[in-house]
Amino acid sequence: MTRISTRAALAATVALFAVPAMPAFAQETPAAEDASDIATGNEITVIARRREERLLDVPIAISALNTDALERAGAKDLSGIQGAIPNVNIVQGRGSASSANFYIRGIGQPDALQTFxxxxxxxxxxxxxxxxxxxxxNLFDVERVEVLRGPQGTLYGKNTIGGAVNVVSKKPHLDTVKGEAAFTYGRFDEVTAKGYVSAPLVTDKLALSLAGVYDDRDGIVTDPRTGRKYNDRNNLSGRGILRAKPTDTVEVLISGDYTRQRNAATLGYLTAPLIQTDFARGAVVLAPAEPYGPYDYKASTSLAPDQGQKLDHWGVSGTINVDLSDSFQLTSITAYRKLKTDFFIDIDATQFELGDVFVGVRQDQFSQELQLKYDADKLKGVFGLYYLNENVSSHQEAYADGLFAFNGAPITFLRTIDDKQVTKSYAAFGQLTYAFTEQLSMTAGLRYTHEKKTYNRCTVTASTLGLLNNIRYCFPDNLPAPFTGDNDVSYDAWTPMVSLSYKPTPDTLLYASASRGFKAGGFNGRVNSNGDISVTRNGVTTVVPNFEPETVWSYEAGAKGTFLDGRVNVSAAAFYTDYNNFQARVGNGTNVGLGGSFPVLNAGKLRIQGFEFDISVRPVQPLTLFASVGYLDADYKRFDDPRRLPPAGGAAFSCNPTGTQITCRPAFAPPLTLRAGGEYRVSLGDASLTLGGDVRFVDKQYLSVDNRPGLTEDGYLIGNLYAQVDFDKFYLRGAVKNVGNTLYKTDGQEFSSVGNIQTVYYGDPRTWNVTVGVRF
Structure with missing residues (x-):
């Protein structure tokens, strides 16, 4: 199917589903709701604005997936919501199976390094x-996942320049024993076992819930040279929540969780010739692009069998809710988290050792948040104070014995790196909503953020070539004057928001909003020489020891509504975003650094505009149909770090950040994403049968900031099916994901200044699984 015909077919499907609700021009996020909720008129309640509200009444572009919706999506973890929400993209790859890199409306984190x-x-x-x-x-003990699109700084404790993903766990039941267990077996020897139980310890006063998950799957990528498997899963996680309610006005929640990951390396695939620098013979091609031909889940690596990925992640938190009066509630959230990762990553994804790295990260964070909530007849709001202290250090080793040679004889090369970043963030925020009438309301909020970062880094090389041996660089000690010793920065920002909402009927909402978002600047975590923090244009070299904060102004108008006793739910939103100082790691351009150069610049200006549309229709009791559309028009307005340098020749627009022209389109911003599907539920006596599925289209997108030719995804169509039989307490479900075995890219890595490395990562092929479960 051609791209044009695919778009036309899916757009026609969406239009067909939209016909019954078009005159109302209102909408909700129905594709994420439980079909039974639509049938009975029940609604999902969310806490997106720090208080319980109907999803329909929140004047924000928000989607909420409850437990049933997550199960139908086959969501084992947060990656399972991919495709369920318009203009939300989860970027997966980059050598790690555990990273959750969200892009919302084209705004995300372009580099997975811990200094971003x-x-x-x-x-x-x-x-x-x-x-x-x-x-x-893991999402097994999760009540729902709320995804808010656009800046949310006046409600949440930390950076939410692009949006917020709010995971809400199930609270232990104070008077009832509840639980669930499930076992899954699937393709590639997938074995997943899950359990959840909640029980009162003291009726109406004290309860405990425990949840655990074991998730294992063989690798889907084979190294033809050794037969070994990669891109597997081996995860173990658990969570316990203790809930106490000593009085009617006090509630205490103590939570602890632990995640353990032990799996082989995650391999991508080479898209450009791999180049070795031979000091006698010049550039030598070690491996061609696509060394095994068109991708078929084959790739090679120089990593040893025991050089995989290890992760330990745990945390504890305590939440206290105190009702001070009928109108005021005080909430305290205290948390400590610790992360330990030991990742071996083969960036070049070949048997040659040009881009092999070990990254060991040790991170811990302490946070404290206080919220004072007010709820009266006409005025509602929240005021908050937030503090975060984060320490993140890493030990890294870059192995490149294939990067250099002399007349064919290899030259060994190792770079060892140790760095540490300390971040302290303080914020005060508040938001009030005033109801002028039962129909008309206005919301205004303001946030103040103060953030300080301190960064230190030292690297040293070891090589059999004296020219490359024992080269030491330390940041900030080796910075040129006047920057020597400059390794801490502070940022302050005021970020307001305002919105106006109008309810023509109790079940419809119109709204418009404007909000400002902020994300702190920082330091280039790949600096190995002053060349990595220097930009040369027109023969002038400028040192840029740190990158500046990002800011956005986002303007949005939307409508949402439910009709015909909940059988029709629709929502729509249009937005315009002015995005300044985008933090971008680019290719080396005219920079010169030993073993590659990786400057981080602030793209001068982006403009992102688009719309989102969701609809769900239940034409008859057993059948639910849903569809969604996301459209993005994202463009750089300038990309030349104008904060430091004027555009070349005084031009009003430039897209050559380091003197090298790039394809001037933002990464991970597909212009069009579509989803359509349905669910049919029939009674089988004492049981019921549900058949469902969906199809999703993702348009062409770029997979790196520099937009190299091989680092693109040309667009794809992917479908999923499932069937489930529900008995009184037991259920049996079968699912097939990626029914058509579509080959599609999810991420890219551009390190062209090191051996011309340009690697892409692919999504899973067709998979199937069968689940048997019990609920009580």
Missing amino acids: DPAVGVYVDGVYLSRIQGALL
Whole structure:
């Protein structure tokens, strides 16, 4: 099927589903709701604005997936919501099976390195996760996942410049024993066992819940040279929550969780010739692009069998809710988290040792948040104070024995790196909603953020060639004057928001909003020489020891509604975003650095605009149909680090950040994403049978900031099917994902200044599984 015909067919499907609700021009996120909720008129309740509200009443572009919706999506972890929400893209690959790198409306984290902050905040029961590593959380004991699109700084504790993913766990039941267990077997010897139980310890006063998951699957990528398997899964996780309610006005929640990951390396595939620098013969091609031909889940590596991925991630938190009066509630959220990763990554994905690295990260964070909530007849709001102290250090080793040679004789090369970053963040925020009438409301909020970062890094080389041996560089000690010793930066920002909402009927909502978002700047975590923090244009070299904060102004208008006793749910939103100082790691261009150069620049300006549309229709009781559309128009307005340098020749627009022209389109921003599907549920006496499925189209997108020719995904169509039989307490489910065995790329790595490395990662092939479960 051609791209044009695919788009036309899916657009026609969406239009067909939309016909019954078009005159109302209102909408909700129905594809994420439980079909039974639509049938009975029940609604999902969310806490997106730090208080319980109907999803329909929240004047924000928000989607919520409850337990049943997550199960139907086959969501083992947060990656399972991929495709369920328009203009939300989870970028997976980059050598790690555990990272949750969210892009919302084209805004995300372009480099997985720990010195970059996420642009989309992931929160678990109000606790912010500072790193994307280890953030692909298991969802078995989760009540729902709320995804808010656009800046949310006046409500949440930390960076939410692109949006927020709010994971809400099930609270232990104070008066009832409840539980669930499930066992899954699938292709590639997938074995998943899950269990959850909640029980009162003291009726109405004290309860405990425990959840555990074991998830194992063989690798889907084979090294033809050795027959070994890669890109597997081996995860173990657990969570316990203790809930106490000593009085009617006090509630205490103590939570602890642990995740353990032990799997082989995650391999991509080479898309450009791999180049060795021979000091006698010049450039030598070690491996061609696509060394095994068109991709067929084959790739090679120089990593040893025991050089895989290890992750340990745990945390504890305590939440106290106190009702001070009928109108005021005080909430305290105290949390400590610790992350340990030992990842071996073969960036070049070949048997040659040009881009093999070991990255061992040790991270811990302490956070404290206080919220004062007010709920009166006409005025509602929340005021908050937030503090975060994060320490993240790493030991890295870069192995490149294939990068250099002399007349065919190999030259060994090793770079060892040790660095540490300390971040302290303080914030005060507040948001109030005033109802002028039962129909008309206005919301206004303001946030103040102060953030300080300190960074130190030392690297040293070892090589059999004296020219490359024992070269030591330390940041900031080796910075040129006047920057010597400059390794700490502070940022302050005021970020307001305002919105106006109008409810023509109790079940419809119109709204418009404007909000400002902020993400702190920082340091280039790949600096190995002053060349990595220097930019040369027109013969002038400028040192840029740190990159600046990002800011956005986002403007949005939307509508949502439910009709015909909940049988029709629709929502729509249009947005326009001015995005300044995008933090981008680019190719070396005219920079010169030993073993490659990796400058980080602030792209001068982006403009992102688009719309989202969701609809769900239940024409008859057993049948539910749903569809969604996401459209993005994302463009660089300038990309030449204008904060430091004027555009070449005084031009008004430039897209050559280091003197090398690039394809001037933002990465991970597909112009069009479509999803359509349905579910049919019939009674079988004392049991019921549900048949469902969906099809998803993702348009062409770029997979790196520099947009190299091989680092693109040309667009794909993917479908999923499932069938489930529900008995009184037992259920049996079978599912097939990627029914058509579509080959599609999910991520790319561009290190062209090191041996011309340009690698892509692919999604899973066709998989199937069967699950048997029990609920009580």
